[in-house]
Amino acid sequence: MGTRAEYATKPREQISQILREDPRFLTAAEIHRRLDLAHAKVSLSTVYRTLDHLVAKGAVTSRLDAQGEASFMHCEPLRQHHHHAICRTCGRVEDVACAAAEQFAETLRELHGFELDDHAMEFFGRCSRCR
Amino acid sequence: MGTRAEYATKPREQISQILREDPRFLTAAEIHRRLDLAHAKVSLSTVYRTLDHLVAKGAVTSRLDAQGEASFMHCEPLRQHHHHAICRTCGRVEDVACAAAEQFAETLRELHGFELDDHAMEFFGRCSRCR
């Protein structure tokens, strides 16, 4: 019914692997470039469709970078609510537990009468390796 | 020298006014539509250029909506660092003082060795009027 069959294809496996091996947000174009380097002939539209598929599946998270370009990272956002700290130098992403946000929700309710139902937070700086 | 002259033109005044009168993030297309309704004949490219100008001036803030489309709001971000609470029902935006973020920076440093130099936070829910 609701769920449909899912085929294990080479492009999907290759794209998943690229994402699993690199904890950074990559654009469709960057992934396509890496496939080229690995001599995997996958079209750009397949990259887009596969990424959509992985996001729908819950295996990958996407965000829009500063230029408004979509980028993707291997990350199960449904597992536990958390945020990301993105290193400006190496691009590496670390998961950050969500705690302050809960507290913030309380503040918002008290000061603004605003009932929170979602939030987005991202942090930028230098990770411990790059400092 | 560095700074260049700035002319007060009708399109700029009209666009600024639209933004000043509505505390919501509006897309270029939406602003263009409102100009039309007001029988102000301004081209869409002028809307884009004017918005860029206002952002560069520091009078307007922009963000990318969920679809990746740029939207703009009258807001001087340089005045004081703060965040936004966006009402899902009416779209009205309230400024939220940044305080928890400072505290969060400390947590990040302790737990991850991550040196924070910027952050972005957005909150979604129902404002006091819409609850």
Add this chain to the structure above:
DNA sequence: ATATTTGCAAATAATTTGCACGTAA
């Protein structure tokens, strides 16, 4: 066998740009 996935080329849609003309100073 057949449902799903892919490649290719063409279509979209937001945004930007070149350039000749208009306008504020």
Add this chain to the structure above:
DNA sequence: TTACGTGCAAATTATTTGCAAATAT
């Protein structure tokens, strides 16, 4: 008068889509 701004049409760029061929089940 001259630097700055605008309109228009064309270019750019990321992303999506139609469809026929390929592939996994």
